[in-house]
Amino acid sequence: MERNRDMGPGEDVTGCAAGPCVHGVCVETSNMGVRCFCQPGFGGQRCEFEYDECDSNPCVNGGTCIDHIGGYECICGHGYTGTRCEIKYDLCTPNPCPPNxxxxxxxxxxxxxxxxxxxxxxxxxxxxxxxx
Structure with missing residues (x-):
């Protein structure tokens, strides 16, 4: 990637000075090119794409996935807990009933x-x- 934005008259910006990495860190390579190292949750040659971590349906047992940059959150239904709603918990612990x-x-x-x-x-x- 040598040119990634419009240049003014007589301006010739190349390499990392051109700011080619949208959501990442630019490193110039030995062959006058650049390489982008993306922040978590982003991808693509210029780190221009945000990954949707919910695409893989990580939440189980009817949990609802909420996408965040670099991660996701599962909102679990009644009776389930855990990062992916994978743990069924006992509604009777502790015992909610009166004596006898x-x-x-x-x-x-x-x-x-x-x-x-x-x-x-x-x-x-x-x-x-x-x-x-």
């Missing part, structure tokens, strides 16, 4: 049910399903 009731994880919801040996009459509040 046990939590039952139902995927995107949980219910509080009577412990063994108890009936609805003596286990506390009536069992319910909690939707998240």
């Amino acid at each position: 009731l046990v939590c039952v994880d139902k995927g995107n919801s949980f219910s509080c049910e009577c412990l063994n040996g108890f009936t609805e009459d003596n286990c506390g509040p009536h069992p319910q399903v909690y939707l998240l």
Whole structure:
């Protein structure tokens, strides 16, 4: 790359002085050329292209990918966590139910049910399903 912008009359700017690297650092090579070393998240001969890190669909289990320069962020749905939403967490830990009731994880919801040996009459509040 020798000329990368319009020059004024009598002006002849070559090499790194021409500012050929859009999002990177320019280094002049031994053959009077230049080489661009791109910032993270950019590519192309002149570092002119921004990569979309979400193109590869890195988020799993229904996570939504948000592209950032040089990286991405996954917004996880209920019941999932982790950089890529790869970890399912137990909605029942810690136990959200009142005493004498046990939590039952139902995927995107949980219910509080009577412990063994108890009936609805003596286990506390009536069992319910909690939707998240």
